[in-house]
Amino acid sequence: MLIGLPKETKDHETRVGMTPSTVKTLTRHGHQVLVQSGAGEGSFLADAEYQSAGATIVPHAEDAWAAQMVVKVKEPTPAEYHYLHQDMILFTYLHLASDKALTHALLESGATAIAYETVQTEGGKLPLLTPMSEVAGRMAVLVGATYLQRTHGGRGVLMGGVPGVEPANVVILGGGIVGTNAARIAVGFGAQVTVLDVNHDRLKYLDDIYRGQLQTRFSDEYNIEEAIYHADLIIGAVLIPGGRAPWLVTSAMLPNMRKGSVIVDVAVDQGGCIETTRPTTHSNPTYEVEGVVHYCVANMPSAVPRTSTFALNIQTAIYTLRLADEGLEAIRNNPALQYGLNIHRGAVTYPAIAKEFDMKY
Ligand code: NAD
Known part of the structure; x- marks a missing residue:
C-alpha cells in the first residue's frame, strides 16, 4: 500500500x-x-x-x-x-x-476515517487514547502549577505549600487515565487532591493505591460544587467515549469559585466539561472568566x-x-x-x- x-x-x-x-x-x-x-x-x-x-x-x-x-x-x-x-x-x-x-x-x-480515540479493545479500553492521556494528565498538573503563579495570572499558590502553610487544593473531575496520571503528579507535589468519578471501580482503584494520600468522591452536582468552591486547581478529565463531554461545572458556579484559581480542562477536545471552556492554543493558551484562569489547549501533548x-x-x-x-x-x-x-x-x-x-x- x-x-x-x-x-x-x-x-x-x-x-x-x-x-x-x-x-x-x-x-x-x-x-x-x-x-x-x-x-x-x-x-x-x-x-x-x-x-x-x-x-x-x-x-x-x-x-x-x-x-x-x-x-x-x-x-x-x-x-x-x-x-x-x-x-x-x-x-x-x-x-x-x-x-x-x-x-x-x-x-x-x-474517505474512510478511523479515529484513534475510538479504537476500542476488550473491556472498553481505548489503547490509542491512553498514551496521550497519560502525557496530558501528567502535564495538566505542571501547567496548573505554572498558571497558579501570580506572575501567570493565578492565585499565587505553591502546589506543595511549605511547612506551616497549606498546599494547593487540587480537584480532578474524572478518574480515568488523565485523572489518574494527574493525581499521581499532584500527590507527588504534595498537593491536597480530590478525585471525583461516577465509576465506583475507578474510585476504589485510586483509593486502594493512594491509601489516604488523596480523597475520592462520587461525582454528582452536590459533591462537585462542594469540591470546586475550595479548589485552587481544577482538572477536567471526564470522557463519554465518542460523545460530547458533560458540563460538570456550569458558568453559574464560577462566581463562587476562588479568585485566581485555575481550570485545566483536558477534556476540551471532546467539548470540555466546564461550561465556560473554549478551545485555546499553545500560542495563546489561557483566558479568564470571573477571575478564574482557563487553560483549554486541545493538543497538550504536542508541547512534549x-x-x-x-x-x-x-x-x-x-x-x-x-x-x-x-x-x-x-x-x-x-x-x-x-x-x-x-x-x-x-x-x-x-x-x-x-x-x-x-x-x-
Ligand atoms: P478515560 O475514559 O480513561 O476516563 C474518563 C473518566 O471520566 C472515566 O473514569 C469516567 O468514569 C469518568 N466520567 C464519566 N462521566 C463522568 C462524570 N459525570 N463525572 C465524573 N467522571 C466522569 O478517558 P481519558 O483517557 O482519561 O480522557 C479524558 C479526556 O481527556 C478525554 O476527553 C480525552 O479526549 C482528553 N484528552 C485531551 C488531551 C488534550 O491534549 N487536551 C490529551 C489526551 C486526552
Missing part, C-alpha cells in the same frame, strides 16, 4: 504520525511510505532517519496526502480539507463529536513532542500495519478497528457522532 505521512499543520503541533521505526516495519512488509519533507522535525526526527527506514521523502503536503492511507496525529485543519479524497483511509485523532465542519468535510470527501510521538507510535504501529497489510478488510477482521471507524464512504458509522449531529446511523 502507498502510505502518506504529512507534516502536522495545527498550531504548535510538533508531533508526527509515524516514527522511523514504524516506517521501517511498513517498508519491510513491502509498503511504500511517502514522508513530507520536515514532517518529523518538530519531534527532532530528521528526513534522513526516515530515508534510512525506507521512506521516500516528498517535498509537498499534497504528495503525502495523495496516498491510499494517510497517517497523522491531529485531525485535518480546514486548510487540509481539500486533500481528503475518495477511497483513502485516514488514520488519526479526529474528535468529530465536537467538530461539525470536519464531519461534513469527511462525509463529502467519501518527542515523548508523545514515541508513546503514540508504540500503540498505533500495530494497527497501521494491519491496515496497510489488509486494507479495508482489516476493519472487518479486527473488532478494535471496527470501533475506530467513524466515517465510511459518505456515512457516519459511529453511533455517538451520529447522535450528536442528529444524523442517520
